[in-house]
Amino acid sequence: xxxxxxxxxxxxxxxxxxxxxxxxxxxxxxxxxxxxxxxxxxxxxxxxxxxxxxxxxxxxxxxxxxxxxxxxxxxxxxxxxxxxxxxxxxxxxxxxxxxxxxxxxxxxxxxxxxxxxxxxxxxxxxxxxxxxxxxxxxxxxxxxxxxxxxxxxxxxxxxxxxxxxxxxxxxxxxxxxxxxxxxxxxxxxxxxxxxxxxxxxxxxxxxxxxxxxxxxxxxxxxxxxxxxxxxxxxxxxxxxxxxxxxxxxxxxxxxxxxxxxxxxxxxxxxxxxxxxxxxxxxxxxxxxxxxxxxxxxxxxxxxxxxxxxxxxxxxxxxxxxxxxxxxxxxxxxxxxxxxxxxxxxxxxxxxxxxxxxxxxxxxxxxxxxxxxxxxxxxxxxxxxxxxxxxxxxxxxxxxxxxxxxxxxxxxxxxxxxxxxxxxxxxxxxxxxxxxxxxxxxxxxxxxxxxxxxxxxxxxxxxxxxxxxxxxxxxxxxxxxxxxxxxxxxxxxxxxxxxxxxxxxxxxxxxxxxxxxxxxxxxxxxx
Amino acid sequence: xxxxxxxxxxxxxxxxxxxxxxxxxxxxxxxxxxxxxxxxxxxxxxxxxxxxxxxxxxxxxxxxxxxxxx
Numbered sequence: 001x002x003x004x005x006x007x008x009x010x011x012x013x014x015x016x017x018x019x020x021x022x023x024x025x026x027x028x029x030x031x032x033x034x035x036x037x038x039x040x041x042x043x044x045x046x047x048x049x050x051x052x053x054x055x056x057x058x059x060x061x062x063x064x065x066x067x068x069x070x071x072x073x074x075x076x077x078x079x080x081x082x083x084x085x086x087x088x089x090x091x092x093x094x095x096x097x098x099x100x101x102x103x104x105x106x107x108x109x110x111x112x113x114x115x116x117x118x119x120x121x122x123x124x125x126x127x128x129x130x131x132x133x134x135x136x137x138x139x140x141x142x143x144x145x146x147x148x149x150x151x152x153x154x155x156x157x158x159x160x161x162x163x164x165x166x167x168x169x170x171x172x173x174x175x176x177x178x179x180x181x182x183x184x185x186x187x188x189x190x191x192x193x194x195x196x197x198x199x200x201x202x203x204x205x206x207x208x209x210x211x212x213x214x215x216x217x218x219x220x221x222x223x224x225x226x227x228x229x230x231x232x233x234x235x236x237x238x239x240x241x242x243x244x245x246x247x248x249x250x251x252x253x254x255x256x257x258x259x260x261x262x263x264x265x266x267x268x269x270x271x272x273x274x275x276x277x278x279x280x281x282x283x284x285x286x287x288x289x290x291x292x293x294x295x296x297x298x299x300x301x302x303x304x305x306x307x308x309x310x311x312x313x314x315x316x317x318x319x320x321x322x323x324x325x326x327x328x329x330x331x332x333x334x335x336x337x338x339x340x341x342x343x344x345x346x347x348x349x350x351x352x353x354x355x356x357x358x359x360x361x362x363x364x365x366x367x368x369x370x371x372x373x374x375x376x377x378x379x380x381x382x383x384x385x386x387x388x389x390x391x392x393x394x395x396x397x398x399x400x401x402x403x404x405x406x407x408x409x410x411x412x413x414x415x416x417x418x419x420x421x422x423x424x425x426x427x428x429x430x431x432x433x434x435x436x437x438x439x440x441x442x443x444x445x446x447x448x449x450x451x452x453x454x455x456x457x458x459x460x461x462x463x464x465x466x467x468x469x470x471x472x473x474x475x476x477x478x479x480x481x482x483x484x485x486x487x488x489x490x491x492x493x494x495x496x497x498x499x500x501x502x503x504x505x506x507x508x509x510x511x512x513x514x515x516x517x518x519x520x521x522x523x524x525x526x
Numbered sequence: 527x528x529x530x531x532x533x534x535x536x537x538x539x540x541x542x543x544x545x546x547x548x549x550x551x552x553x554x555x556x557x558x559x560x561x562x563x564x565x566x567x568x569x570x571x572x573x574x575x576x577x578x579x580x581x582x583x584x585x586x587x588x589x590x591x592x593x594x595x596x
Binding site: 047048050054176179185186188189192193235239242243245246249250252253 | 554558562563566569579581
């Protein structure tokens with residue numbers, strides 16, 4: 001039972017730059033959302049929070065790179081976990097990713113409005129000043145994206161490429177001028193000493209910092225549409241991982257050691273505050289990068305005009321990728337009989353997965369309503385849930401990475417996480433990735449931090465997983481499929497087909513040769 | 527866009543900005559190393575930033591060097 005056989009083949013036309021910019025449009029937008037939230041929680045240790053989460057993210061990114069190059073299919077984490085651990089864990093990973101995609105829709109639509117409200121003539125859109133107008137504008141954005149996706153309109157990869165290129169140049173300019181004109185290492189150290197948070201706040205900050213590194217599913221999505229992904233994906237992914245890490249570290253260090261060009265307003269109780277403290281206040285959390293950029297001497301007056309617009313465009317693209325990604329994952333899960341076939345249904349005229357799109361946009365609106373009821377804490381509420389979904393699915397991906405090294409040692413890996421030790425398992429020599437174990441420990445720690453420090457996240461996140469599990473039980477029982485076991489699939493034959501379709505003929509030959517030596521055929525029969 | 531990223535001009539541009547990344551990273555490491563806070567725990571994220579920039583530059587230069595050596 002090979003699900004991808006039913007699916008129409010995607011054209012493999014994504015270039016290395018296309019693959020990079022696809023990932024960048026997804027992950028690169030995260031810092032626009034995360035910076036203010038992390039400053040609000042981790043205060044003077046924000047750079048440490050980003051460093052901790054960033055090192056974990058490097059391990060996650062390398063794991064995705066290895067898996068996407070070895071299994072270039074669009075399902076991403078859900079597919080890797082299902083293949084490595086079985087149907088139920090695969091479902092839970094996919095379901096956690098779905099939570100992230102629906103939050104992605106709302107959180108980034110919220111961020112879009114936040115950045116636009118930094119423009120002088122759009123101040124009226126600010127969440128704290130006009131909450132009702134703010135709510136309806138976000139609602140309209142989500143509804144608009146749902147309609148566009150039902151019609152089958154999606155941002156083109158050329159548009160992604162241009163926006164990403166412009167954004168990389170813009171962010172480098174912000175950092176270059178910021179470090180050149182306004183940065184003082186001594187002030188950075190003073191800010192860290194003066195504003196060092198409690199352990200609880202630091203754990204909260206670290207768990208929020210992981211949201212600046214969410215969206216690695218896009219590496220897998222790009223892999224399915226890239227010709228010869230085994231050689232292209234590692235090259236572009238490593239560059240993407242380093243770029244995102246640099247931006248997160250650079251922004252947090254810059255803000256902590258920056259002398260702003262404008263006087264910092266007094267805080268709510270009338271006391272003087274430091275610039276980084278001002279960035280983390282509720283009013284600035286949803287536009288922190290624009291506030292930072294507009295406070296750089298000389299460059300700030302230009303940045304104040306275009307950074308809010310650029311941020312809004314990038315966030316809107318990311319919000320759209322949430323709509324597109326959730327419908328694609330649900331479609332893939334229903335093809336693997338993890339979700340009802342309802343999610344496979346396509347619109348008669350537009351040939352798009354309308355049921356999936358409307359369901360997950362509907363969920364995004366429900367999340368928006370819940371966030372709106374939180375008042376000033378609405379943005380943080382969405383960030384909490386986003387962190388939970390990411391930490392839960394990334395934890396499972398690490399387990400799947402190690403499981404696949406043991407259970408599928410024959411599939412050629414054009415890219416391997418560095419640092420491996422050999423073990424013998426079922427007569428085969430397998431390599432266990434040390435960095436995979438370190439990454440698992442790191443992301444599991446972050447998951448614990450989320451559960452410990454996020455009052456709403458620790459209830460809403462697990463509740464989402466329990467709800468999904470109940471749906472899964474009902475569906476699988478109704479279909480007569482095992483709930484805790486897995487449907488039998490011929491993964492070896494699937495793998496040969498995947499490599500052939502990807503144009504990785506040398507890797508396919510290598511796999512077939514290994515199978516022959518062991519007296520097996522690609523069909524799986526001995 | 528597609529034609530541009532496959533042109534020799536783009537390869538040269540990549541080389542130039544890779545060198546810039548390395549220089550910027552080295553500059554940040556140098557700035558921290560020569561400041562009064564060079565050996566403090568709080569300087570670690572600064573060093574990490576500099577090293578990440580150097581790594582990104584090296585990652586971009588490496589294939590170009592390998593190709594020209596071949």
